[in-house]
Amino acid sequence: MIAKFQKVAVIGAGTMGNGIAHVFAQSGYEVNLIDVQQAALERAFATIGKNMDRQVSKGALTEADKTAALARIQLSTDLAAALKDRALVVEAATENVELKFRIFREMDAHAPAHAILATNTSSISVTQIAAVTQRPAQVIGMHFMNPVPVMKLVEIISGYDTSATVLADTIALSQDLGKEPHASNDYPGFVANRILMPMINEAAWTLHEGVATKEAIDNIMKLGMNHPMGPLTLADFIGLDVCLAILRVLYDGFGNPKYAPCPLLVNMVNAGHLGRKTGRGFYDYNAA
Numbered sequence: 001m002i003a004k005f006q007k008v009a010v011i012g013a014g015t016m017g018n019g020i021a022h023v024f025a026q027s028g029y030e031v032n033l034i035d036v037q038q039a040a041l042e043r044a045f046a047t048i049g050k051n052m053d054r055q056v057s058k059g060a061l062t063e064a065d066k067t068a069a070l071a072r073i074q075l076s077t078d079l080a081a082a083l084k085d086r087a088l089v090v091e092a093a094t095e096n097v098e099l100k101f102r103i104f105r106e107m108d109a110h111a112p113a114h115a116i117l118a119t120n121t122s123s124i125s126v127t128q129i130a131a132v133t134q135r136p137a138q139v140i141g142m143h144f145m146n147p148v149p150v151m152k153l154v155e156i157i158s159g160y161d162t163s164a165t166v167l168a169d170t171i172a173l174s175q176d177l178g179k180e181p182h183a184s185n186d187y188p189g190f191v192a193n194r195i196l197m198p199m200i201n202e203a204a205w206t207l208h209e210g211v212a213t214k215e216a217i218d219n220i221m222k223l224g225m226n227h228p229m230g231p232l233t234l235a236d237f238i239g240l241d242v243c244l245a246i247l248r249v250l251y252d253g254f255g256n257p258k259y260a261p262c263p264l265l266v267n268m269v270n271a272g273h274l275g276r277k278t279g280r281g282f283y284d285y286n287a288a
């Protein structure tokens with residue numbers, strides 16, 4: 001644990017927020033986990049407990065360390081009070097530009113002047129988020145991967161005005177969480193999604209044009225490239241709506257037609273077939 005960052009806060013207790021709170025608490029940090037919904041906070045705390053139980057059963061965590069880690073997490077719906085003594089705040093709320101701007105204005109108003117304000121956004125410009133605050137040099141992207149306790153990567157995104165000290169501190173913090181941080185500058189999609197989403201889009205085009213079946217496309221990429229899963233399976237896991245939204249960010253951000261979303265992907269999202277979360281995407285999960 002890096003002492004000067006001992007007190008942190010995580011805003012948003014959804015899929016990513018509970019994982020981020022988990023890894024900070026497990027590494028000795030005191031975490032205020034904040035959400036607008038009390039039910040989301042309680043669900044997140046239960047999920048963290050269950051995920052830690054799994055670590056205990058695998059011998060990766062002791063029962064005593066689990067109890068101590070859970071005791072370091074405080075749940076709150078009062079953002080202003082929960083930020084007042086925090087050295088780092090990681091925002092992991094719903095992916096919506098206007099919402100992020102509003103939350104960052106609140107973070108800026110209530111977190112101490114020295115605090116670092118980080119966002120876990122997958123696709124929104126860190127520079128634009130930073131620009132709504134009075135401390136753009138202290139705003140940075142900390143892009144954790146799902147599931148957070150398992151995935152090693154943290155993509156660290158410097159906005160246009162992010163200081164070198166804040167970048168160095170954020171890298172050191174991520175390493176202290178047992179993660180492997182890698183730095184990127186703030187351009188659409190950063191690195192991970194700029195490369196991943198065109199691959200998923202091309203897989204959708206390959207299916208759309210009847211070049212091969214979905215199983216063949218996935219197996220060719222899985223076996224041929226040594227990927228743990230094929231691109232269509234991965235898209236179903238991420239959510240087709242999320243993939244489409246990120247492709248649109250790339251398309252709008254670069255103005256380059258190579259990022260134009262495949263019409264099949266657009267149709268599937270319009271039909272409400274968003275992947276695993278709706279039971280149907282490129283594959284049908286209801287049957288299994």
Ligand code: NAD
Pocket residue numbers: 011012013014015016017034035036037040092093094095096099103120121122123143144145146238
């Ligand atoms: P989610 O929908 O699971 O959770 C979002 C949470 O934010 C909800 O609990 C919601 O109640 C809460 N929230 C909404 N408005 C709020 C407010 N004003 N104050 C506090 N909390 C508020 O979303 P998620 O999948 O965890 O994604 C969160 C962020 O992480 C997004 O920016 C997303 O792009 C990014 N991200 C997601 C993934 C992923 O695989 N899910 C991966 C990397 C990054």
